[in-house]
Amino acid sequence: MIRHACAMLLVGLAATGCASEPDAKPLGADQFYRPVDRAGAIVPGAQPAAAPPPVTVAGGVSQESAKQLDFVSTQIKPSATQPTTSATPAAWAPGQYTPLGGVIAEVNGNPIYADDILRQVSSILSARAKDLDIQAFRNLAGSEINRQVDEEIRAQVEFAAAERNVSAEEKTLAENITMQWRDKLITDSKGSIEEARRRVREDQGRSLDDLAKEQYRVNLVRVYYTKKLFPRIQVTADDLRRYYEKNKDAFFTERDNITFRLIKITSKDLGTSAAAEAKVNELSARAARGEDFATIAGEINNDPMLLRTKGLTGPIDRGAFKLEAVETALWKLNPGAVTPVVRIDNDFYIARLDEKKLGRVKAFEEDDVQRRMLETLRGEQFTTMRRDMETQLRKDSVVSKNQQMFATAVDMAVANYPKWK
Numbered sequence: 001m002i003r004h005a006c007a008m009l010l011v012g013l014a015a016t017g018c019a020s021e022p023d024a025k026p027l028g029a030d031q032f033y034r035p036v037d038r039a040g041a042i043v044p045g046a047q048p049a050a051a052p053p054p055v056t057v058a059g060g061v062s063q064e065s066a067k068q069l070d071f072v073s074t075q076i077k078p079s080a081t082q083p084t085t086s087a088t089p090a091a092w093a094p095g096q097y098t099p100l101g102g103v104i105a106e107v108n109g110n111p112i113y114a115d116d117i118l119r120q121v122s123s124i125l126s127a128r129a130k131d132l133d134i135q136a137f138r139n140l141a142g143s144e145i146n147r148q149v150d151e152e153i154r155a156q157v158e159f160a161a162a163e164r165n166v167s168a169e170e171k172t173l174a175e176n177i178t179m180q181w182r183d184k185l186i187t188d189s190k191g192s193i194e195e196a197r198r199r200v201r202e203d204q205g206r207s208l209d210d211l212a213k214e215q216y217r218v219n220l221v222r223v224y225y226t227k228k229l230f231p232r233i234q235v236t237a238d239d240l241r242r243y244y245e246k247n248k249d250a251f252f253t254e255r256d257n258i259t260f261r262l263i264k265i266t267s268k269d270l271g272t273s274a275a276a277e278a279k280v281n282e283l284s285a286r287a288a289r290g291e292d293f294a295t296i297a298g299e300i301n302n303d304p305m306l307l308r309t310k311g312l313t314g315p316i317d318r319g320a321f322k323l324e325a326v327e328t329a330l331w332k333l334n335p336g337a338v339t340p341v342v343r344i345d346n347d348f349y350i351a352r353l354d355e356k357k358l359g360r361v362k363a364f365e366e367d368d369v370q371r372r373m374l375e376t377l378r379g380e381q382f383t384t385m386r387r388d389m390e391t392q393l394r395k396d397s398v399v400s401k402n403q404q405m406f407a408t409a410v411d412m413a414v415a416n417y418p419k420w421k
Helices: 005-017 063-075 114-131 134-165 170-185 191-206 208-228 237-251 272-290 294-301 304-308 324-331 368-396 401-416
Strands: 103-107 110-113 257-266 313-315 342-344 348-355 399-401
Touching: 063 208, 063 368, 103 114, 103 134, 103 401, 110 114, 110 134, 114 134, 114 237, 114 401, 134 208, 134 368, 170 191, 170 208, 191 208, 208 368, 237 348, 237 368, 257 272, 257 294, 257 304, 257 324, 272 294, 272 348, 294 304, 313 348, 324 342, 324 348
Parallel strands: none
Antiparallel strands: 103 110, 103 399, 257 313, 257 348, 342 348
16 A cells, blocks of 8 residues: 555646646546446446546646645555565465355444454564464464454544544545556556456455555545544644653754674684784775775675665664674764774674764754654544544444354454464
8 A cells, every 4th residue: 555545646736736627537437447246246337447537636736735635645544555576465274164245243234244253453463473372372363353343433423423523625635646646556467457456466365446445445535534533633832842842852863873894714614813913904905905895895795784775784773783892983984984804702893984974963953853853743632533523433333243253253264374384
């Protein structure tokens, strides 16, 4: 999932001054997915999606509104993730059943299906299984399934509220953002919609149509909260000053640090300490003659990690490097200089200082300090208001959980424990 689902649209809006074409035709939901039933069959009467027209936002969106929507998008994340070849969900053990159609909860008569919940928690459970005994795994499965059910309940009540309270123009905006997301997914799949469908199916065990529907629902909630909650966020100058003083050391203080390249030669690898010392002196002499230190460090290094990185180390804060004698030698140098040979027990080191930065405390007035504080404090207020609104929405909704289906879902997860272990 794109970190900002509407990022591409917002960039486009800013670049064009947020203008829109006067005759822009609103995009309907059927233009970015085809309605399907749960078995994957096309609903009777549904028409295949045509190639989408260029995205425009009916009525225009101001730059300030675009910034507000971008902020809200960072606060509300979809439960699904952007398909990647490394995000393949865990497969259920051969012969195991899936409670397809099993309803684990309902919100105002709308079902939440157990198989959807299991799909969303399978990657977490499969990754953790190897570290847990079976009872701990069962506890984790119950906790994750319950957490995901609560996430889906929240998504349902928020979407219902959004549908009731946004305008037709705002729904069109959510549709356009979803279209932009879908186009990006296809572009990342070599421009092929079939490739995009294959990736989503293989990586997440679901259809692109289902993923687009979910993305639309998330985008509509984002648009709704941009209108409903963002105007209520108030961060004062006193709030900013208090946050700065409280977090100055943790967030706004840059430490003295160095970046360097390091060569390690060990007596163990060379056979004797005399041989190791002779080798490191030879390398030191080569560096002194002007040979590139990074090249030497990438050719001869008894530390495999340093060999792979050509000795690159850091940035390391002053006093944080475990080889104190090496660090002390480095702080005496100017960038580009090489330390004398440093012996620690039966190992020998030489290092070249690449960069030295002296620390400072960032000023309250600096732009990046102001931006970080504002985003953080706005985020805290938004989270609190969203939680309060969700509590009220749940009170106004009819929510029920099927404990028998919950137990079945946990049993199914546990049945896969031996394979995942």
